[in-house]
Amino acid sequence: MKFNVQIRADVPNTFAKKNGDKVQERLLTCIDLTPDAMVADSFEVLANNLPFNEAGSLIGKTAELQVTHMVARNVGVRLQGKVFPAAATK
Secondary structure: OEEEEEEEEEEEOOOOEEOOEEOOOEEEEEEEOOOOOOOOOEEEEEEOOOOHHHOOOOOOOEEEEEEEEEEEOOOOEEEEEEEEEOOOOO
């Protein structure tokens, strides 16, 4: 699935560790901007292709989200996927 999203929060996923090392994952809070979006509810996305140390750099930006997994949470679901920030438009 693909979504166009606006990123409202961008933090490192400090719970993700493999062999004691932090992995390149960031937890984003997004709002769906696709044309057929029914609601403007926010949802969490675990992005596994973004540099861990650049957290905060996507806040307020739009991006394309390619969802690869959906993980059940106590409230709703968390999406996992790749996030491709939109190029700056002039």
